[in-house]
Amino acid sequence: MIFRSIKWRLLLWMAFFLSLILAGLGIALCHIHLVDQLNQFDDRLLGRVATLSSSLYTPPPAEMDNHQPGGNPGLTVVNDSSATGDLSGAPTNRISPPADKPAPGTLQLPPDIVRLFGTQNTNSYYYVLWPRGESDPFKQSANTPDGVTHPHTAEKDTGTHIRVRRMFREAYHVTEHGDCVLVGRTATEEYDEATRFARLVFLGAAGVLGLILAGAWGLLVRALRPLEKISAAALKIASGDLSQRINIPDTDSELGRLAAVLNSTFARLETSFSQQRQFTSDASHELRTPISVLISEAQTTLARERSPDDYREALGASLDAAQKMRRLTESLLELARLDAGQEMLRRENANLATIVQDSVKFVRALAAEARVQIHCDLVDVEIYCDAGRIAQVVTNLLTNAINYNYEDGEIRISTRREGSTAVLIVADKGQGIALGDLPRVFERFFSADESRSAGNSGLGLSICKAIVEAHGGSIAVTSIIQRGSTFTVRLPV
């Protein structure tokens, strides 16, 4: 599902909120615009109604031949029929109401005012004039739509008002005499204009939304590209290619940091896998050599009749090979058990000096055979340890020191206490270890002499290290080639 991806989800959420905001803004904008339009519209209406009402009672111009009942404010209305459509000549046609009709004031409409109003055009301004108390218009323009009724305002309610009737907006003014004059016009244009404006706003908002989303998509793709790299690399690693790394240049971003962490994890995984592979490969190699000897020994011997001496020799060689395999499998098992955890240590309080003395006794015959002297400098240190295992470490170090020594060489072994640490030092003046080999001596199956024909499995120091570390201690070596090596074991008291 493509829409389940983070990119799409973020984008859809963003689109949703952005649309809400833009819709709100757009509606507000349209509203303000419409109100503004209508206000301007109303202002024009008001202006006209004001002009109209202010000219209602002014006396007719002197040059006009109108009948003016003296002193009596008869109703005088300037006929605007001439103004309807004919603005050129502007001849005024005056209608004089019957003189006996009671008039609230001299109502008249100057032609230049009337000319301001529309003709037949239904889209232009129209006016209606009601004398006081009458609900039929006294005068209205030709384009006055149907249904314009007297606002029926209360007597006292003089002044100017606005009313809205369907598409029409009308301003009316009730004069102090109670006459009512109304100016109106259809607001269709304004509403059309508002619709046009709303359409523009909508298009603009859609455009802005599109632009922002496109930009956001670009940013998202950029921001999430590392994730895709990570998942691609993880996929390759899952399918077995441990050398894969995630290449993200921006290491300070969240994803960059994640990639860095993953990379170091992958590196550790790869190292541990390759160590494991190396170990398995080495172990099988070490086991195959004696098996090869065993098989070839038996096959060669059985190929024809042999003398009893030949058989004896072959059996002896087979036994040697079998012993070698036994030693190797035991070492491997021991390492496996030490790797598995500490539960196999049988710890008790023991004196390191005593353990060393016992070990020295154990290798004395070997040392004498190799004509190597062992000097002891032992201080009693009580440690809480598996004495058998520690003895194994000491014996192993001593055996190495003897085997890689010169004839008439010597070994110094010492114990002492440094704070809460017991220190054991085995120093020989033997062949030493080459500088390049030094970091690898504790590696499994590492042996400085490649042939390993000397019955050396290459596991002795690995086992020493595993035992010491199982006790929470450490083992280290310094060496100078042809001068000798010094192994230092530190164990917690």
Added chain:
Amino acid sequence: MRILVVEDEPRLLHNLTKALREEGYAVDAAADGEDGLFKAESFNYDAIILDIMLPKLDGWEMLERLRQKKRTPVLMLTARDGHNDRVKGLDTGADDYLVKPFDLSELLARLRALIRRSLNQTSSKIEVRDVVLDTRARSATRDGNPVVLTAREFAILEYLAVHRGEVISRTELYEHLFDENDATFSNLLDVHIFSIRKKLGSDLVATRRGQGYCIE
């Protein structure tokens, strides 16, 4: 046929040498890469059995250096059976590959095949007129009747037969039939040739005076 075995495990070297000698090969042994390379370069062995894990100079290195000078057939022997190792071995110029622990009979069969290939032979049987040599069973027949030959006699005959038409000098014959541990007396060769002629007919092996022997 003279073979060089380079193997660092002494007991395995001993066994291989012994088994190969019993098969009628002349065998030289080397316990490390340097010694192996020296011997391989200084003599034209018919085949070399080479271990990979060797002190001083490992099998790869030795093979690479040898290949710059010689085309001696090489059978690699190793305890590693990784796919990469096999490919690397064959790419470096090894002619065959055998993983330890191996079966002795397989090793011998591969060695025979290797030598046969290097001499452009397709079969383990060589026919010379009415005489048939079976290099696998190391036996000879004349007109279908088995003829009993000593290992040395068979080896001389085999060497001359596979190099049929070539004149083989006494020195070359010596070098390929006797290894570094054999006490060589020049007249012994004449004794063997005499015996072969007596068993298989006097005209089978021709003597080129002053040059050597030849099967035509």
